[in-house]
Amino acid sequence: MPKEALPTQQFIEIEAIQNDAVILKNGGLRKILMVSGVNFDLKSEEEQQLIIYAYQGFLNSLNFSLQQFIHSRKLNIENYLNKLEQVQNKETNELLKNQIGEYREFIKSLISENAIMNKTFFVVVPYDPIQISEAAAGAAQKIFGLLKKKPPAILEQSEPEKQKQLEHNLDQLNQRVDLIISGLTQIGLRAAPLNREEIIELFYNLYNPEAIEKKELEIAKQT
Incomplete structure (x- = not known):
């Protein structure tokens, strides 16, 4: 008998979209910013150098990684x-x-x-809470097993505790988002986070490259 096709969700690392943030299956959080573009070639050599140095300084000021990508789609008119x-x-x-x-x-x-292609620029801001590995958890369990109790790091969390932890992680992520927006503003770029509907629209377009965009992202009108 032919094997049943695996559901698409199994290949997607997204667990949920909540509070305008992407929650990954491994517990990581991501916020997606749409960023305005700049016509670098039309700038004078002095202006180009200023932009390069400002961008270099912006990257050097960060203590976490960023993902940047350009999304090209057929323009929907x-x-x-x-x-x-x-x-x-x-x-x-x-x-x-x-x-x-x-x-x-x-x-x-x-x-x-x-x-006619429409190019949109995005920055993905990550926050990955510290996760105890399975190996470390197993070792800790053996040690604490001698004491007949579980290590604090692997105790089961109640739903209120999970929600409280999520709110803390979102707060940390939002602080990073504010930092990125401020840094990009100093370079002369405008950035704004996508909301839940816009994130869904973006992923629909990413996973359906053969289709034109159903509509222009609302956030594009703001940046």
Whole structure:
């Protein structure tokens, strides 16, 4: 009999999305920031050097790692085309109405013949709480087993304790996020964290590269 296909969730390291943060299966937390871009080539040589030195100083000030990535997608202009159609239908001047219609058809033709890509810049801020390894836990269990009690690090946590720990970890993560946003601002870049809906939208697009974006991320309008 053919083997049953494994569920997609088994290959994804995400446990949940809570408080606008990605919770990984290993207990780690991630927040995703959308960052504005800068046209580096249009800057003068002096401005380029200032940006490089500022960015270098920003990276050297961090005591944790960062992930940066560029997400390229086919631009979705359905909303724009729909707005043009609405304007065309409301226009009473026949000449303007025809011009709007011709322009709309030109845009549709341009998009169909040439894929226009939209690039978005992201920074992933991590926080990984200290986890006791299985080997260390086993060794600790043997030692504490002689004393007939469990080591504190591997005691079972109640739900309120787990929630309290999660809130503490989120607070630590948010402090890092504030630090990153402040550092990027000094370089002249604007950054804002994605909310839950935007994170889901981003991962949908990442795991469905053949599709155009369903809609523009709301956060993009802020950065």
